[in-house]
Amino acid sequence: MLKRLLLTSSLLLLAFPAMAFAEEPAAATLDMGLNTIWIMLSFILVLLMQGGFILLESGSTRMKNAGHVAGKTIFTLGLGTLVYWAFGYGIAYGGDSPLSSLFGWGDFFYNPAIAAGEGDAFPPAVYFLFQLAFVLISLSIAWGGFAERAKLSSYLIFTLFFAVIIYPVIAHWIWGGGWLAEDGAQDYAGSTVVHLTGAIAAFAATVLLKPRIGKFNKDGSANEIPGHNQVYSALSVLLLWVGWFGFNAGSALTIGDGFLGYVAFTTMLGAGAGAVSALLISWAVQGKADITTMLNGTLAGLVAITASCAFVEPWAAVVIGLAAGVLVFYSVKFFEKLKVDDPIYALSVHGMAGIWGTLANGIFATQELAEKVGVGQGGLIDTGSWRQLWVQFESVVVSGAYALVLSFAILYVIKKTVGFRVTEEQEIIGLDMSEHGSYGYPEQMKKSRVFKAGNGIIP
Amino acid sequence: MNDSDWSRLLMRIGSAEDARDLRGMRNEIYALSAACPASGAIDGYYRRLNAAHDAIVRRAVRLAEAETARSGIGSPPVPYAYMLFGSGGRGEQTHASDQDSGLVYEDRPERAEEAETYFAHLSGTVVRMLVEAGYPPCEGNVISRNPAWRRSLGEWKRQLDEWFADPTWEAVRYLLIVADGRCVAGDERLVRELKEYYYGNMPVHPVIVGRMLDNTMRHKVLVGVFGQLLKERYGEDSGSLDVKYGAYIPMVNAVRLLAVQAGLHETSTLRRLERLREAGWLDEDEKSAYEMAFLLFLRLRLMTTERTEDGVRTSNGMVSAAKLTKDTVDELKEALRIGKRLQRVVRKRTLGEPGGPHRGGRT
Structure with a gap:
């Protein structure tokens, strides 16, 4: 017995170098497997951010619309998935087209290989899922401009266009090897592609819809329409914050040398700085530390650091977040002054902060990190060159203009044909009742009270 | 606006016949105030304005006494003072002012019941007349027709003791209200004694x-x-x-x-x-x-x-x-x-x- 044990173990010892040799190809497989798990995990995190949007949008709006706001998010996830699978992905990342610098063409009704091919870093299906989660985020941002007064049908129609010809084209320009990518536009995880695009659609929607009943007085002064649950809003920010690690760090795609950890690190700094500066600025300027502003500042910090998380040093991440928090505070005031009703602050949080974050690359990106990521070059401070800032500026303006023109045109046609806004009566009753026939909070929302409110008896 | 207009108005308030007359006087206060002074004379302006408001309250108390007598309840059984609190007490009322008031009367145990009946009726009448004259009642119910703000001096002192002994948020609020109390009609001595008792209590608590x-x-x-x-x-x-x-x-x-x-x-x-x-x-x-x-x-x-x-x-x-x-x-x-x-x-x-x-x- 003992003899046999000794024999086998010595044989094994002899064989060990050979065994290690034989495992060499398996290392790549292991890498691929780890990447797959990481991308899959990131996809799940980003998908879960929709829970954040449900809480954010319903918490920031009134009780009578809560069921609708929450429900339509899930519905448009479903519809967006189908549309992006059928057409959107092919435009963003499909094969070559005669106009490859403008959009992709191919892979419609996407049917990925069931496993990673030889030498692939990850299987194509998981990449599709990750990209899908991004377009769905952008879509949910756009809904911010629709809130509390758009017809359900307009959500349906707009999803068809947004997930096929608006978002995928911009994604192709910057991430899919399009012309902005060739110029070296830096947008690591989508300050422009995801956040600005969604916010611009929200802007077009809110302008075309006009403000909610009661938001502005005849003399132009604004009224506050407080959301029905600030705890929801705070929870939503936590959910989004956590999910954002899939969003930003997940954009590294591969495990490689562990660079994703650095990306997560700058992301955390940017978010924290946004929370702090927003609370302090509201406190200093208004005399009260405003919770809503602080929550918006946290999100603005995250939005801003999204473009730059892989390109900047820690101190710059803090500066970017601090500036985003202050920016969002003044931006909210600015839109209110323009009499643009932005119920969940999408224009300020995702739009303004998205622009700032993208431009910030042109200022703070370092040459070393730009080379590591392999996109563009260092920014103004590190290199002294204005080149990257110009490229960033160009990508913001062009992407923003494209999203604005198309969103405006599509929504304008919706407005003129099937109608965009619910009737005054429906808006007063609430979309839960008018669009779905039941309340999100049935016990709290007695029909009679709401009808009386319509008559102006109970404000 | 000049001083002689104001003194004429004060005299006419002193001879008003009923609540409707008082209302007319009050409107004249508005009219006289319409010419709002610039900067320098602002304290004098408030003094005149509040003298007019005071005069209206004083006249209302006098008319209410007469009405109470007419209704068969008689005349005041003991001396009393009608107090103003809030901006009225501080002499800082503006054109838009409400009634924050209270009443204190002398202790005379053998006439306590009679006094309570009399002053309940009196204060009710004063408040009603002033409402008719355009002074809405205090929203916090700090008003003489509320028994909590209408007491004999002894009861007031016991009430102050209670507030001082148990300084809950509400009690402290009441104590601060009393600090601004001022006699506008009746026997000033009662209010002075009440205040002295109040300040005597401060160092103890x-x-x-x-x-x-x-x-x-x-x-x-x-x-x-x-x-x-x-x-x-x-x-x-x-x-x-x-x-x-x-x-x-x-x-x-x-x-x-x-x-x-x-x-x-x-x-x-x-x-x-x-x-x-x-x-x-x-x-x-x-x-x-x-x-x-x-x-x-x-x-x-x-x-x-x-x-x-x-x-x-x-x-x-x-x-x-x-x-x-x-x-x-x-x-x-x-x-x-x-x-x-x-x-x-x-x-x-x-x-x-x-x-x-x-x-x-x-x-």
């Missing part, structure tokens, strides 16, 4: 001053860390400054707190400042800085948005910043900073050295 501080300092002066005005952000008053609660009331509260500690019987904020200086609680520079700030707030209070509801003037205490000239805004910012400084000073002195006058110059 040193904890009360701290509680008063907590209660009164919650209204913040509406100036930000950059010296900017903190205006209303939403609603029909957006862009307006809440002069009442963001400037006037914080200063009233701070000065009252010093006055209570100094045991001053004065109720007007300006008189309190003067007496605080005399008693060595404030030096001349401090006093005149606070006085200047307060005079500005008094002037701005006259500019607050007023509206007439059911023939009754009300004001929300807001002044639209757009209506102010650049110079006034600058003046206001400076005054608010002074108000904020006063709050700090009062906090420090109240917590630091209870009970003693401060002679060390500025803190």
Whole structure:
């Protein structure tokens, strides 16, 4: 017995170098497997951010619309998935087209290989899922401009266009090897592609819809329409914050040398700085530390650091977040002054902060990190060159203009044909009742009270 | 507006026949005030205005006595005093003012029941007449027809004891209200005795001053860390400054707190400042800085948005910043900073050295 044990173990010892040799190809497989798990995990995190949007949008709006706001998010996830699978992905990342610098063409009704091919870093299906989660985020941002007064049908129609010809084209320009990518536009995880695009659609929607009943007085002064649950809003920010690690760090795609950890690190700094500066600025300027502003500042910090998380040093991440928090505070005031009703602050949080974050690359990106990521070059401070800032500026303006023109045109046609806004009566009753026939909070929302409110008896 | 118009009006108020007459007099007060003075004479303006308001209350009390007699209840069984609280007590009523009032009467155990019946009827009649004359009742129910604010002197003292002994938030609020109480009609001696009892209680309950501080300092002066005005952000008053609660009331509260500690019987904020200086609680520079700030707030209070509801003037205490000239805004910012400084000073002195006058110059 003992003899046999000794024999086998010595044989094994002899064989060990050979065994290690034989495992060499398996290392790549292991890498691929780890990447797959990481991308899959990131996809799940980003998908879960929709829970954040449900809480954010319903918490920031009134009780009578809560069921609708929450429900339509899930519905448009479903519809967006189908549309992006059928057409959107092919435009963003499909094969070559005669106009490859403008959009992709191919892979419609996407049917990925069931496993990673030889030498692939990850299987194509998981990449599709990750990209899908991004377009769905952008879509949910756009809904911010629709809130509390758009017809359900307009959500349906707009999803068809947004997930096929608006978002995928911009994604192709910057991430899919399009012309902005060739110029070296830096947008690591989508300050422009995801956040600005969604916010611009929200802007077009809110302008075309006009403000909610009661938001502005005849003399132009604004009224506050407080959301029905600030705890929801705070929870939503936590959910989004956590999910954002899939969003930003997940954009590294591969495990490689562990660079994703650095990306997560700058992301955390940017978010924290946004929370702090927003609370302090509201406190200093208004005399009260405003919770809503602080929550918006946290999100603005995250939005801003999204473009730059892989390109900047820690101190710059803090500066970017601090500036985003202050920016969002003044931006909210600015839109209110323009009499643009932005119920969940999408224009300020995702739009303004998205622009700032993208431009910030042109200022703070370092040459070393730009080379590591392999996109563009260092920014103004590190290199002294204005080149990257110009490229960033160009990508913001062009992407923003494209999203604005198309969103405006599509929504304008919706407005003129099937109608965009619910009737005054429906808006007063609430979309839960008018669009779905039941309340999100049935016990709290007695029909009679709401009808009386319509008559102006109970404000 | 000139003084002879006012004295004529006061005389006519003194001979008004009924509530409708009083209402007419009140409208004449509005008319006379329409020519609002510029800056210098603001305290004199308030003095005249409040003398007229006082005269109306005094006349209402007299008419109510007569009506009570006519209805067979008789004449006052014991001496009494009719008191004003709030801005009326401080002599700082504006055009839009409500009734904060109370009543104190002499103790005579053998006539207690009779007295209660009589004064219940009397105060009910006074309040009704003043409502008809255009003075809405106090929303907090601090009013003479409420038995809680209509007591014999002995009952008042027992009530004060209770409040002092158990300084809950509400009790402290009532004590602060009593501090502004002023006799407007009847036997002033009763109010003086009530006040003396009140101030006699202060040193026995040193904890009360701290509680008063907590209660009164919650209204913040509406100036930000950059010296900017903190205006209303939403609603029909957006862009307006809440002069009442963001400037006037914080200063009233701070000065009252010093006055209570100094045991001053004065109720007007300006008189309190003067007496605080005399008693060595404030030096001349401090006093005149606070006085200047307060005079500005008094002037701005006259500019607050007023509206007439059911023939009754009300004001929300807001002044639209757009209506102010650049110079006034600058003046206001400076005054608010002074108000904020006063709050700090009062906090420090109240917590630091209870009970003693401060002679060390500025803190």
